[in-house]
Amino acid sequence: MDNKDLKDGDNGGFSNMGQTILIILIAATVTFFIYSLSQRLTGNGATQELTYTQFLSMVDRNLVEKVEWSDGQITVYPKYNAKNADGPAESDAASKNGSATEDLFSGLGQRQGRIYFVIPVGADAEKLVERLYLHNVDIVKKRPNNSGFILQIVLSVVLPFVLLFWFMNWMAKRVGGSGGGLMGVGKSNAKMYMQKETGISFKDVAGEDEAKESLVEIVDFLHNPTKYTAIGAKLPKGALLVGPPGTGKTLLAKAVAGEAHVPFYSISGSDFVEMFVGVGASRVRDLFRQATQTAPCIIFIDEIDAIGKSRDNRYGGNDEREQTLNQLLSEMDGFDAAKGIMVMGATNRPEILDPALLRPGRFDRRIIVEKPDLKGRVNILKVHAKDVKLDETVNFDEIALATSGAVGADLANMMNESAITAVKHGREKVSQKDLFEAVEVVLVGKEKKDRILSKEERRIVSYHEVGHALVAAIQKDSEPVQKITIVPRTMGTLGYVMQVPEEEKYLNTKSELHAMIVEFLAGRAAEELVFETVTTGASNDIEKATKIARAMVTQYGMSKKFGLMGLARQENMYLGGRAVLECGDDTATEVDEEVSRILKECYEESKKILSENRYALDEIAEFLIEKETITGKEFMKILSEVKEKRKKELAGSSVMEKGTAETTDVEKKATVEENEVEKIEVEKIEVEKIEVEKIEVEKKESTAEAESTEE
Ligand SMILES: Nc1ncnc2c1ncn2[C@@H]1O[C@H](COP(=O)(O)OP(=O)(O)OP(=O)(O)O)[C@@H](O)[C@H]1O
Ligand SMILES: [Zn+2]
Secondary structure (H helix, E strand, O other), X not given: OHHHHHHHHHHHHHHXXXXXXXXXXXXXXXXXXXXXXXXXXXXXXXXXXXXXXXXXXXXHOOOEEEEXXXXXXXXXXXOXXXXXXXXXXXXXXXXXXXXXXXXXXXXXXXXXXXXXXXXXXOOOHHHHHHHXXXXXXXXXXXXXXXXXXXXXXXXXXXXXHHHHHHHHHHHHHHHHHOOOOOOOOOOOOOOOEEEOOOOOOHHHOOOOHHHHHHHHHHHHHHHOHHHHHHOOOOOOXXXXXXXXXXXXXXXXXXXXXXXXXXXXXXXXXXXXXXXXXXXXXXXXXXXXXXXXXXXXXXXXXXXXXXXHEOOOOOOOOOHHHXXXXXXXXXXXXXXXXXXXXXXXXXXXXXXHEOHHHHOOOOOOEEEEOOOOOHHHHHHHHHHHOOOOOEOOOOOHHHHHHHOOOOOHHHHHHHHHHHHHHHHHOOOOOEOHHHHHHHHHHHHHOOEOOOOOOOHHHHHHHHHHHHHHHHHHHHOOOOOOEEEEEOOOEOOOOOEEEEEOOOOOOOOOOHHHHHHHHHHHOHHHHHHHHHHOOOOHHHHHHHHHHHHXXXXXXXXXXXXXXXXXXXXXXXXXXXXXXXXXXXXXXXXXXXXHHHHHHHHHHHHHHHHHHHHHOHHHHHHHHHHHHHHOEEEHHHHHHHHHHHXXXXXXXXXXXXXXXXXXXXXXXXXXHHHHOOHHHHHHHHHHHHHHHHHHHHHHHHOOOOOOOEEEEEO
């Protein structure tokens, strides 16, 4: 610790010394330069001295137009082009004289009218006036004028300092911005930025009502710290904003500063960690020193986990980072909260923070900033639509339904994309269609028109996607299909099915999860069924299906084998991290077996649904190959037409017998399996019909989870 402090001091000392010398050198140069410039402008360049005798001689020769008389001196304005203008008499006089005045004049040429002379006034002022009258010289009596003098002062003294100040600021920014040259070492203002007024209020943050509620208190305390101290309350020093990326943590911190009308200091945790040992700590010190000067204020440290990682080395120790963290802790202990300094940190990995950071008197308030729910998303869209022109088709509820899981940053992005799309199509207002297009752009990327698939590939992709859609349409617990497309997108998908829930779900039943897996695997099932071969296109589907199956077994207590036993710990919950198994090796093997069993079962179910509906699969897939994109409505229409046709065909042929036999077979198998599955099977035929109608009616309530599948 001591060692570190010494080092910091050295760093600071060196850079301060260097800076001082540099300042003096630059100031001297600039002063000299500007002084000589100002001399030229205001003085000798335009004014020449004349002896009194020379002046009298000029007057006598009628070469003077006007004099300005101000205390103690006379400024002489010679006649413009005096030599030629005043006729032969003067000319004669001049040539006869041949004096110094003459020389002076001849050198002045055309410019002489603009040159004036300063001479001290002699004692015989009265006589001089008489003489001037005699020669028709205008006399202007002037009050002493200081403007020239003031200008000179401004130019030679003030300006250099202004310039210097500006220059230093610029240097500091430049040096700091590039990661700290020698001069920037130890200066926190490099990457930190300060806003006197953020101009952001709680109104600009939508859908985070709980977070805002807890922050209102902080605003009040910044407004009026004495109210709290008077009663003996200990003021909070720090608050930690915790939540997934893009949920508006930075925005909330700015809103607190904006509401309280206090300055906002912002720095990112990763900026503290430099390659020079000691720099981070010195930055922290600097930051707090500056903040103390402008208290009340807010210090916002984004990604605080970069410095605040636990010091127990479990996550990899780092001397520099520990020093920085120690400095931060001691600064937080050191300042007087009554001054109104509030330190706000943001992180999406709260579990790795050093417990010391979370102790009372430090970041003892934890404010959870969640992903927005349906209502929150609607409100966020509204906030960002403030300056966007919308037409009457726009319905934010629909968009919000289609974007479950999206955070504020995504929605802000979508709003902007939709406006760009509208412009691209030459429209003046954003329509619902533009918004949906934007949703897709954000979720799966832009259309990739230059990717040409071979004919066979297009067929495979088409069957794969229709496989997903068909299973979704037929299963009881699936979400309605909004759109099917085989236009490749920039984020790697060759086609996808977009589905829209009818309402926001906060809980999933076991049978819904089961239906999801069946649906994810349906793409691959269609490939195998039709082409008798499989492709790499299902990798994403398989990953998602496996994740759900694993969670069912290890986290949701949904497997018969393990029942309610919790077998995994969620890591990085805000970053969508994996669940880490917490069990013995033998159990882990059994978990894998169980997961594999579920997947196999679901895959078989998928294949069964598709083979039972093979006629529909073929027809819709062919239609999609031709059209590239079909809407959910079109899809449902074809599906019911095809079914109708099929029914008639079957009624008139003996094929019916075979079909029935197949179904019965599979149903028998299902009975052995879990209850829900059985129920679904039995109900399926009636449900299918009802579902189709229901979905058609409710199609207007579209939107949602685009299910991107890698094919
Ligand atoms: N609740 C919200 N209301 C309105 N806009 C939001 C909201 N959340 C996010 N945004 C928009 O998203 C942008 C990014 O949000 P912000 O940077 O605050 O997120 P963050 O949680 O700090 O993310 P990160 O963890 O990546 O730093 C904001 O500038 C804002 O435009
Ligand atoms: Zn797929």
